[in-house]
Amino acid sequence: MKKVEAIIKPFKLDDVKEALNEIGIQGMTITEVKGYGRQKGHKEIYRGAEYVVDFIPKIKIEVIIEDDWLDKVIDTICEAAKTGKLGDGKIFVINIEGAVRVRTGEKGKDAI
Amino acid sequence: MKTKSLFIALWLLLIPFSNAFAQDVIDSGDTAWIIVATALVMVMTPAGLALFYGGMSRSKNLLNTLTMTISAYCIASVVWVLWGYTIAFGPDKGGLVGGLDHIFMIGIGIDSVSDTIPTFVFAMFQMTFACITVALVLGSVIDRMKFSSWIVFSVLWLTFIYAPIAHWVWGGGWIEEMGALDFAGGNVVHINAGVAGLVLCLVLGKRLGYGKEAMFPSSITLTALGAALLWFGWFGFNAGSQLAADGVAGSAFLVTNTSAAIGGLSWMFTEWIVTKKPTLLGLASGIVAGLVAITPAAGFVNMQAALIIGAVAGLFGYYSVAVLKHKLGYDDSLDAFGLHGICGIWGAMATGLFANPAITEGAAGLFYGNPGQVWIQFVSIIATAAFTAVGTLIVIYITKAITGGIRVDEEDEIQGLDSSIHGERAFELD
Numbered sequence: 001m002k003k004v005e006a007i008i009k010p011f012k013l014d015d016v017k018e019a020l021n022e023i024g025i026q027g028m029t030i031t032e033v034k035g036y037g038r039q040k041g042h043k044e045i046y047r048g049a050e051y052v053v054d055f056i057p058k059i060k061i062e063v064i065i066e067d068d069w070l071d072k073v074i075d076t077i078c079e080a081a082k083t084g085k086l087g088d089g090k091i092f093v094i095n096i097e098g099a100v101r102v103r104t105g106e107k108g109k110d111a112i
Numbered sequence: 113m114k115t116k117s118l119f120i121a122l123w124l125l126l127i128p129f130s131n132a133f134a135q136d137v138i139d140s141g142d143t144a145w146i147i148v149a150t151a152l153v154m155v156m157t158p159a160g161l162a163l164f165y166g167g168m169s170r171s172k173n174l175l176n177t178l179t180m181t182i183s184a185y186c187i188a189s190v191v192w193v194l195w196g197y198t199i200a201f202g203p204d205k206g207g208l209v210g211g212l213d214h215i216f217m218i219g220i221g222i223d224s225v226s227d228t229i230p231t232f233v234f235a236m237f238q239m240t241f242a243c244i245t246v247a248l249v250l251g252s253v254i255d256r257m258k259f260s261s262w263i264v265f266s267v268l269w270l271t272f273i274y275a276p277i278a279h280w281v282w283g284g285g286w287i288e289e290m291g292a293l294d295f296a297g298g299n300v301v302h303i304n305a306g307v308a309g310l311v312l313c314l315v316l317g318k319r320l321g322y323g324k325e326a327m328f329p330s331s332i333t334l335t336a337l338g339a340a341l342l343w344f345g346w347f348g349f350n351a352g353s354q355l356a357a358d359g360v361a362g363s364a365f366l367v368t369n370t371s372a373a374i375g376g377l378s379w380m381f382t383e384w385i386v387t388k389k390p391t392l393l394g395l396a397s398g399i400v401a402g403l404v405a406i407t408p409a410a411g412f413v414n415m416q417a418a419l420i421i422g423a424v425a426g427l428f429g430y431y432s433v434a435v436l437k438h439k440l441g442y443d444d445s446l447d448a449f450g451l452h453g454i455c456g457i458w459g460a461m462a463t464g465l466f467a468n469p470a471i472t473e474g475a476a477g478l479f480y481g482n483p484g485q486v487w488i489q490f491v492s493i494i495a496t497a498a499f500t501a502v503g504t505l506i507v508i509y510i511t512k513a514i515t516g517g518i519r520v521d522e523e524d525e526i527q528g529l530d531s532s533i534h535g536e537r538a539f540e541l542d
Binding site for chain 2: 044045046047048049051052053
């Protein structure tokens with residue numbers, strides 16, 4: 001099993017969610033996060049005092065999948081989240097040791 | 113030329129008599145207008161200034177800013193009817209203060225008349241000026257002053273600084289006798305509050321983290337609304353200062369709006385050129401800068417002069433808060449000195465340049481053949497600033513002794529004054 005962790009622009013969340021639903025992904029977890037990469041922050045000026053806002057709001061999506069879904073999921077997220085400008089985000093892939101469905105106690109791939 | 117001076121001499125002879133006659137008659141039109149104007153000026157403090165300042169303070173200190181502003185209005189209202197009014201407008205004692213004849217408003221009744229309006233109305237109108245002046249000082253000290261110290265400071269400052277200066281300029285004191293022109297409070301309100309704010313912020317010291325960490329305004333929306341309410345109230349402030357419903361009041365009304373508008377544009381365009389962004393905070397600040405600068409000049413200058421006064425105020429205001437303050441390194445949190453002090457000084461000087469005898473007879477500036485007025489204005493500015501600076505310093509040290517220091521604990525400052533002093537918070541954000 002793999003966890004796909006994607007940091008994307010907040011306004012792209014709906015597009016990504018719908019695209020993943022279309023290929024058959026049935027659940028995900030999202031978090032509102034802040035951070036910066038190559039996009040850097042932006043500058044705000046109040047009566048001449050300049051403040052650099054380093055951390056920009058982003059959305060983190062976490063999806064747990066079976067190994068053979070990996071390429072499809074990554075391609076789908078890339079396609080849906082892309083604007084072509086700096087700050088589109090990043091995708092990380094992490095190995096998952098196990099999973100349990102709380103209601104039934106199902107384990108492993110049956111739980112996802 | 114000879115006949116003209118003869119005419120002036122006759123006119124001067126008539127003044128005492130004309131006043132004696134006028135003092136007995138209440139004019140209903142004048143009275144109605146000044147009651148409305150007083151209500152307009154009232155709105156400036158607990159609504160206009162409270163929101164203007166509140167929006168600029170950090171969200172953890174927003175309620176503290178509002179509480180200090182609104183309580184300043186209450187304190188000044190009480191101090192004024194107890195002894196403030198009589199110190200400012202009681203019978204003159206040596207050009208320096210008014211006598212205590214009207215302490216607790218003794219001796220003033222419904223039949224008392226000041227010029228053409230009831231004395232109660234005059235006293236109320238003047239009271240709203242005392243209220244806003246002490247509240248303006250807050251702009252320099254927000255985010256770090258003890259609330260108890262603020263209360264003691266405002267009582268003392270109104271008594272020993274504001275009331276005497278109001279007497280000098282408007283109550284028959286020496287600055288008025290000298291012939292200084294201050295229509296609605298360039299000296300009394302803006303220079304006075306601006307300099308007092310500067311002194312108080314220098315004694316208090318900088319806010320923790322000033323210049324290192326970002327200090328975001330809690331809501332520019334509130335600040336913009338506050339500026340709009342200040343602008344609205346300022347019509348009463350300036351057009352009301354004629355103390356009559358007449359042509360000069362109409363002229364003051366017009367030039368007040370003109371100066372505010374061009375001041376806002378001037379600041380906004382300057383900022384747009386210098387930092388590439390036309391900000392709402394800049395527009396709102398420029399409007400206030402224009403209003404401050406036209407205040408001493410409102411009943412003396414024409415529309416063309418108002419355009420210049422307002423435009424220059426926008427530039428000076430921007431320069432003093434965005435450049436000068438950072439160069440000199442003091443922490444005037446919301447720029448009471450940068451805006452009210454600097455633009456007040458500009459307005460008082462501009463009155464000496466542009467005063468036009470076609471608006472108010474006998475009030476002429478440099479450009480209307482009276483270069484001496486510039487010197488008189490200069491002396492009045494220096495005297496006001498010097499007295500306020502020294503007097504405020506003394507008041508601060510007395511306050512310090514009474515309340516055991518004037519600055520909040522470091523821990524409280526970090527936590528925010530809304531929760532540490534008042535046990536409240538401005539917004540439920542989650």
